[in-house]
Amino acid sequence: MKTKQNVWSDKKKTILLCIVIVMILVLAVSFVSFFKADIIDEEEEQAPYDSMYNASRYFFRVFYPDDWDVSADPYGFLMNEEGLVLELFPLKKISASSSPATTASPTPASGTPTASATVDPRAGMERNPELTMSFYYKEYDALYEYIETLLPASPEAQTATPTPAATPSAEAAGSPASGSPEQKEPPMDLEIIADYVFEEFQKAHEPEGYGYSAKKGYNAETIEFVVLPYSYIQDGVTMSGELYVAARAMAYYVIQVEGTEASFRQYSSAVQNILYHMVFSVFEY
Numbered sequence: 001m002k003t004k005q006n007v008w009s010d011k012k013k014t015i016l017l018c019i020v021i022v023m024i025l026v027l028a029v030s031f032v033s034f035f036k037a038d039i040i041d042e043e044e045e046q047a048p049y050d051s052m053y054n055a056s057r058y059f060f061r062v063f064y065p066d067d068w069d070v071s072a073d074p075y076g077f078l079m080n081e082e083g084l085v086l087e088l089f090p091l092k093k094i095s096a097s098s099s100p101a102t103t104a105s106p107t108p109a110s111g112t113p114t115a116s117a118t119v120d121p122r123a124g125m126e127r128n129p130e131l132t133m134s135f136y137y138k139e140y141d142a143l144y145e146y147i148e149t150l151l152p153a154s155p156e157a158q159t160a161t162p163t164p165a166a167t168p169s170a171e172a173a174g175s176p177a178s179g180s181p182e183q184k185e186p187p188m189d190l191e192i193i194a195d196y197v198f199e200e201f202q203k204a205h206e207p208e209g210y211g212y213s214a215k216k217g218y219n220a221e222t223i224e225f226v227v228l229p230y231s232y233i234q235d236g237v238t239m240s241g242e243l244y245v246a247a248r249a250m251a252y253y254v255i256q257v258e259g260t261e262a263s264f265r266q267y268s269s270a271v272q273n274i275l276y277h278m279v280f281s282v283f284e285y
Contacts, residue, residue, distance in 0.1 A: 048277040056281070058085050058137040060253070063277045065270055066121035067091050078137065083254075088133040088274065090267055091125035131259030131267050133274065138252050140187060146196045147188065186247035193252050194226035194245040201228070201243060208232055218244065220276045231261070240264035248280055 048063040055061065057076045064070070072086040073079050079086070186193070198215065213229040225244040232239050241258035257264075257271055 049273065053086060053088075054281070055085050055135070055137075059248075059250070059281050060135075061279050061281050062086075062088060062135070062274060064088055064274055065090075067125065068270070069122055069125075069127070071127075083136040083138050085135045085137050088135070090128045090131055090263075090270070091122060092128040094124055094126045128263070130263035131257075133271065134256045134258075136254040136256070138254060140251065143188065143193065143196055143252075147192065150192075186249055186252065188247075190224060190226055190245070190247050193247050194228070197243060197245050197252075197254055198228045201230075205232070218275070220278060222279055225255075225275070237261075244275060 049065050050063070051066055051068070052061055052063045053070045053072065055072070055076065058078075068088060068090050070086050070088055071079075078084060194215065202210070202212065210230050210232045215226055215228045218225040218227050223246050225246050227245075228243040230241050230243070238261040239258060240261045241256065241264075244253075244255040244257070246253045246255075255275065259267070
């Protein structure tokens with residue numbers, strides 16, 4: 001009798017051990033599958049989108065999702081005196097209540113130069129006004145006056161004022177040395193440029209009572225940005241925004257991302273992907 005009990009006891013131990021081993025294997029497989037899926041999702045988020053707009057006159061390209069679109073000048077010129085190159089925005093399905101007069105396709109008119117990809121994914125879609133990315137091209141002229149206000153009134157400080165990168169020296173004029181390493185860098189530190197942009201923005205919106213968070217850095221794939229987050233209330237709705245500033249030798253860029261607080265969160269991943277894969281083009285500098 002004792003022998004049978006011992007045998008049964010050993011079988012129970014064996015069965016329990018097998019169950020434990022199976023459970024460990026199941027957990028291990030589940031963990032590995034979850035980890036792989038997480039990596040795949042991250043890689044997909046980091047991959048550039050298929051649609052692309054080439055702002056060739058202002059030397060940059062942006063990639064965006066098929067359910068977004070671009071508003072830009074038909075011939076690629078600036079849209080206003082503020083240096084607006086283009087607006088990039090998400091699309092939404094056309095609601096049944098929308099009238100035909102207000103649901104024109106946001107894609108540029110046919111026959112105009114654009115790198116906006118396929119039209120089919122945007123059929124039946126209209127602009128979602130709750131979030132917009134605005135891309136600005138800025139020249140350095142006003143910045144030199146700003147820098148002078150930061151320098152002490154001394155001869156040494158006056159001679160330290162940088163000269164515009166767009167104005168070549170007498171030696172460089174007419175020579176191929178215009179692509180020298182010295183001219184590939186912005187004429188001043190990115191932090192100075194960003195501080196100027198942020199101060200001007202805060203002055204312009206002081207009456208509206210904007211709130212600001214501390215500025216921060218953001219390193220995209222090939223571009224370094226300085227970012228200023230902000231928020232304000234408009235008609236009882238909380239609006240969120242960020243200013244991104246980047247620089248190169250010929251000019252600097254300001255990208256304003258603004259929308260309702262809910263849309264800002266909803267499209268955060270797409271916005272980051274768009275900015276991460278933005279590239280400067282044509283010239284190395």
